[in-house]
Amino acid sequence: MKLVVAYIRHDAFEPIRSELLELGFPSMTITDVKGSGRQKGITESYRGASVTNYLRPKLKIECAVADGDVQTIVDTILKHARTGNVGDGKIFVTAIEQAYRIRTGESGEETLQAHPDAAEAVNG
Numbered sequence: 836m837k838l839v840v841a842y843i844r845h846d847a848f849e850p851i852r853s854e855l856l857e858l859g860f861p862s863m864t865i866t867d868v869k870g871s872g873r874q875k876g877i878t879e880s881y882r883g884a885s886v887t888n889y890l891r892p893k894l895k896i897e898c899a900v901a902d903g904d905v906q907t908i909v910d911t912i913l914k915h916a917r918t919g920n921v922g923d924g925k926i927f928v929t930a931i932e933q934a935y936r937i938r939t940g941e942s943g944e945e946t947l948q949a950h951p952d953a954a955e956a957v958n959g
């Protein structure tokens with residue numbers, strides 16, 4: 836199991852969410868974050884003064900998946916988040932030791948994404 840963590844521009848999120856849902860990956864967490872890449876800061880003029888913003892707003896996506904699904908998730912994020920401009924973002928992949936579905940006590944890969952024939956109400 837792996838955790839795919841991506842820092843992207845906000846406007847890339849909707850196409851990513853929509854395609855991941857179609858591909859059978861509805862489960863994710865998103866967080867509004869601020870970050871900086873290697874440009875360190877962007878200097879803008881504000882009321883005549885030069886102001887450097889070191890942090891830019893980004894969206895963090897966390898998506899826990901089976902090892903065999905990592906490339907699909909990464910490819911989907913790359914496809915929609917890449918504009919070719921600096922600040923497009925980063926993707927990190929880390930190992931997950933274990934996962935549990937709290938409701939049932941199940942553990943392992945079957946807890947991570949949608950069951951192929953699941954037709955459950957959208958409630959969480």
Ligand SMILES: Nc1ncnc2c1ncn2[C@@H]1O[C@H](COP(=O)(O)OP(=O)(O)OP(=O)(O)O)[C@@H](O)[C@H]1O
Binds near residue numbers: 869870874922
């Ligand atoms: N090494 C890192 N560790 C943690 N977060 C990072 C790291 N690099 C980038 N980020 C996050 O990703 C966001 C976007 O980074 P960004 O795309 O500017 O990376 P970059 O390395 O500067 O590449 P580019 O030259 O394409 O801009 C940052 O604002 C930050 O939230």
Ligand SMILES: [Mg+2]
Binds near residue numbers: 871872923
């Ligand atoms: Mg950058």
